[in-house]
Amino acid sequence: MKKRIVIIGGGFGGVYTAKHLARHASRNLEIILISERNYFLFTPLLHEVATGSLSPTSVTEPLREIFRKGGVKIKIGRVSEINKDDGFVILDAEQIKFDYLVIATGAKMNDFGLPGVLENTIGLKSLEDAIEIRKKVIEIYERELTEALNRKEKLLNLVIIGGGPTGVELAAELDDFVSEIENDYKKSKRSSLRTKIYLINSADELLVQFPKSLRDEARRVLEKKRIGILNNFYVSKVEKGKIFNREDEEIRADLIVWTAGVMPNTKNGQRVLTNEKLQVLGYENIFAMGDMGNISKLTNPLPMLAQVAVAEAPVVANNILALINKKPLRDFNYQSKGLLVSLGKFKAVGQISGITVTGFLAWFIWRTIYLFKFNSWKKRFRIMFEWTISLFSPRDITQVK
Ligand SMILES: Cc1cc2nc3c(=O)[nH]c(=O)nc-3n(C[C@H](O)[C@H](O)[C@H](O)COP(=O)(O)OP(=O)(O)OC[C@H]3O[C@@H](n4cnc5c(N)ncnc54)[C@H](O)[C@@H]3O)c2cc1C
Numbered sequence: 205m206k207k208r209i210v211i212i213g214g215g216f217g218g219v220y221t222a223k224h225l226a227r228h229a230s231r232n233l234e235i236i237l238i239s240e241r242n243y244f245l246f247t248p249l250l251h252e253v254a255t256g257s258l259s260p261t262s263v264t265e266p267l268r269e270i271f272r273k274g275g276v277k278i279k280i281g282r283v284s285e286i287n288k289d290d291g292f293v294i295l296d297a298e299q300i301k302f303d304y305l306v307i308a309t310g311a312k313m314n315d316f317g318l319p320g321v322l323e324n325t326i327g328l329k330s331l332e333d334a335i336e337i338r339k340k341v342i343e344i345y346e347r348e349l350t351e352a353l354n355r356k357e358k359l360l361n362l363v364i365i366g367g368g369p370t371g372v373e374l375a376a377e378l379d380d381f382v383s384e385i386e387n388d389y390k391k392s393k394r395s396s397l398r399t400k401i402y403l404i405n406s407a408d409e410l411l412v413q414f415p416k417s418l419r420d421e422a423r424r425v426l427e428k429k430r431i432g433i434l435n436n437f438y439v440s441k442v443e444k445g446k447i448f449n450r451e452d453e454e455i456r457a458d459l460i461v462w463t464a465g466v467m468p469n470t471k472n473g474q475r476v477l478t479n480e481k482l483q484v485l486g487y488e489n490i491f492a493m494g495d496m497g498n499i500s501k502l503t504n505p506l507p508m509l510a511q512v513a514v515a516e517a518p519v520v521a522n523n524i525l526a527l528i529n530k531k532p533l534r535d536f537n538y539q540s541k542g543l544l545v546s547l548g549k550f551k552a553v554g555q556i557s558g559i560t561v562t563g564f565l566a567w568f569i570w571r572t573i574y575l576f577k578f579n580s581w582k583k584r585f586r587i588m589f590e591w592t593i594s595l596f597s598p599r600d601i602t603q604v605k
Pocket residue numbers: 212213214215216217218238239240241247248249250251281282283284308309310311328329370469493494495496508509510511512513
């Protein structure tokens with residue numbers, strides 16, 4: 205009898221699972237991938253879109269193109285309900301029954317309930333966020349030239365809240381971006397504007413998940429730029445253009461980006477617990493993976509990383525096929541492949557298989573690894589082309605509305 209596998213989520217977990225399953229596509233297997241958007245988003249390079257070194261569609265791959273060879277049906281829309289006991293999901297007004305379900309709905313921005321964060325900051329989770337950041341930065345400079353010649357305050361403050369890899373990468377690239385656009389505006393000789401970038405961090409160091417030597421190296425590189433690192437700064441609220449800490453100290457900001465946390469994309473904001481085979485507890489035929497799933501027995505939760513979701517995908521696909529074919533299921537054992545953080549042009553820090561890398565070598569490895577994570581050669585060539593151009597020419601400052 206034909207079995208239907210429904211996958212919710214067109215991100216790292218969902219797409220890679222569908223790719224593994226598609227290799228076993230047969231007349232007896234129907235694979236449906238449901239996604240809110242019609243493209244796969246390569247989040248590790250979002251900060252480059254936000255800072256003008258990559259164009260928005262360079263970090264996306266249309267789902268229909270990824271599954272051009274067939275074997276996977278794509279449905280675009282947001283699943284509003286999952287009925288685990290009766291085996292169906294609701295997509296718009298449609299009820300879709302499943303024999304096996306994979307939930308890979310990822311994570312969303314976490315404001316930790318702090319007042320004003322959602323209204324007054326931009327996240328860096330979606331393509332729209334990245335486009336918005338880039339637009340806002342360019343807008344700030346345009347405004348300065350056209351209307352703010354009388355402005356007393358000649359210091360622009362661009363603030364990033366969150367001292368993890370996303371905040372650090374964005375801060376470093378933002379500094380490069382701003383240096384390039386300042387050159388263009390200063391040529392008009394009408395602006396005496398100066399820019400300061402602040403990186404706000406609640407911990408006492410940046411990149412807490414990295415070894416000490418790499419944390420120190422990252423701090424050294426950032427401090428050489430115009431980035432002010434504010435450690436032990438607990439944001440208590442955000443107002444329009446202002447950030448407050450617990451001591452009620454205030455920082456004025458022309459741009460505020462929130463990279464301080466994410467939470468699972470589930471109704472209660474908690475990760476869905478699974479066994480080691482990635483089956484949701486109590487449901488043999490339902491799997492949860494990626495940012496929204498976690499193995500209940502682990503003392504340390506699985507990190508919310510693309511590399512975890514990608515590593516889980518073959519296990520989920522294998523275990524669904526094993527259930528269908530009445531074979532034994534596999535456990536998921538996570539082995540980190542390493543960590544890499546870019547620090548702007550030609551600089552990065554990282555640890556790969558226990559070996560520490562810094563500087564140009566780390567930057568080169570970082571770029572090469574990410575390039576090969578794309579599904580198609582078309583995108584790899586396009587990104588290589590855009591990176592090469594950006595080495596020799598300034599970034600594009602076209603203000604897209
Ligand atoms: C800026 C940034 C940089 C990052 N850099 C790195 C990095 O360098 N290395 C690394 O390993 N990880 C990185 N990550 C983390 C990585 O993006 C996530 O861990 C990874 O995307 C998790 O995969 P996922 O499949 O769980 O979720 P996602 O890839 O987020 O996919 C979830 C999908 O589900 C869809 N969806 C959600 N709800 C519904 C619904 N109700 N109905 C239909 N569809 C739905 C979403 O639209 C999305 O397409 C980064 C994340 C960000 C934001």
